[in-house]
Amino acid sequence: xxxxxxxxxxxxxxxxxxxxxxxxxxxxxxxxxxxxxxxxxxxxxxxxxxxxxxxxxxxxxxxxxxxxxxxxxxxxxxxxxxxxxxxxxxxxxxxxxxxxxxxxxxxxxxxxxxxxxxxxxxxxxxxxxxxxxxxxxxxxxxxxxxxxxxxxxxxxxxxxxxxxxxxxxxxxxxxxxxxxxxxxxxxxxxxxxxxxxxxxxxxxxxxxxxxxxxxxxxxxxxxxxxxxxxxxxxxxxxxxxxxxxxxxxxxxxxxxxxxxxxxxxxxxxxxxx
Numbered sequence: 001x002x003x004x005x006x007x008x009x010x011x012x013x014x015x016x017x018x019x020x021x022x023x024x025x026x027x028x029x030x031x032x033x034x035x036x037x038x039x040x041x042x043x044x045x046x047x048x049x050x051x052x053x054x055x056x057x058x059x060x061x062x063x064x065x066x067x068x069x070x071x072x073x074x075x076x077x078x079x080x081x082x083x084x085x086x087x088x089x090x091x092x093x094x095x096x097x098x099x100x101x102x103x104x105x106x107x108x109x110x111x112x113x114x115x116x117x118x119x120x121x122x123x124x125x126x127x128x129x130x131x132x133x134x135x136x137x138x139x140x141x142x143x144x145x146x147x148x149x150x151x152x153x154x155x156x157x158x159x160x161x162x163x164x165x166x167x168x169x170x171x172x173x174x175x176x177x178x179x180x181x182x183x184x185x186x187x188x189x190x191x192x193x194x195x196x197x198x199x200x201x202x203x204x205x206x207x208x209x210x211x212x213x214x215x216x217x218x219x220x221x222x223x224x225x226x227x228x229x230x231x232x233x234x235x236x237x238x239x240x241x242x243x244x245x246x247x248x249x250x251x252x253x254x255x256x257x258x259x260x261x262x263x264x265x266x267x268x269x270x271x272x273x
Contacts, residue, residue: 026211027207027209027215028215029214031211032101035218035219038222040097040122042225042226044122045229046095046228047123047124050091050093050097051125051127052092053089053116053119053127054091054128054129054187055089055111055130056086056131056190057085057111058087058194058198059085060083060085060204060220061203061204062083063206083205084101085217086099086111087190087193088115088116088128088190089189089193090123091189093232094192094193097115098118099115099218099221100114100115107133109134109135109139112130112142113139113142119146120146120147125143125148127149127150127183127186128148128150129151129183130151130152130187131152131187132155134152135152135154135158137164140164140165140166141165144165151183151184152169153184154169154170154173154174158170197220200227201223201224202220205217
């Protein structure tokens with residue numbers, strides 16, 4: 001509320017809203033596709049800077065708890081609930097180019113094709129690096145289809161027998177490993193992106209409902225992109241008003257949703273309901 005009162009004094013907003021207004025808006029699941037589109041759009045002014053990208057996932061801890069009964073030890077246990085955020089970022093500027101909030105236990109690999117396709121709509125993709133969790137023929141093909149070169153860590157039992165781009169990448173890793181790792185280790189920049197977001201805007205969520213936790217996470221990413229954009233505006237002379245056209249918000253990959261309520265509202269909105 002102190003920030004809002006200061007914004008009112010500086011003339012940024014017409015009046016100070018009620019202290020519950022932000023919480024009420026965050027609980028609205030129809031904001032999910034809007035915030036995701038804003039994250040993507042806020043990266044567009046940097047499309048001439050970044051051509052190398054990295055993908056990974058991270059968790060944001062919630063203030064609510066998950067409880068269960070441990071039959072092995074015969075007593076109840078509990079732990080903090082959390083939101084799992086999958087994103088792709090540019091390795092030069094650390095701007096987030098695509099994001100999807102999945103179920104907390106969802107695998108990472110199915111999200112990569114969607115992250116690549118979304119990023120490719122605004123950026124020219126040269127390289128994409130990711131850890132072993134994203135290994136697989138489909139992910140390599142998705143990167144190559146977008147015009148990029150994959151650098152995904154290879155598991156010790158990988159043979160490359162699936163052929164195609166997957167086989168080429170596995171052989172590249174095995175026979176020219178030093179050269180491969182020089183490209184692959186650009187992936188550490190996505191860890192830097194997570195650190196930047198959590199140090200500035202916190203690694204915990206105040207919201208308690210599913211839709212609100214997703215929206216609050218997306219707001220953190222949007223604020224991070226704006227910080228990056230302001231930095232590059234002064235560092236590189238980027239024109240922040242060069243946003244271009246605003247695309248229709250898209251649905252993410254076919255995976256278990258983080259919020260069933262949120263997905264139903266998004267589907268209803270996109271169908272004109």
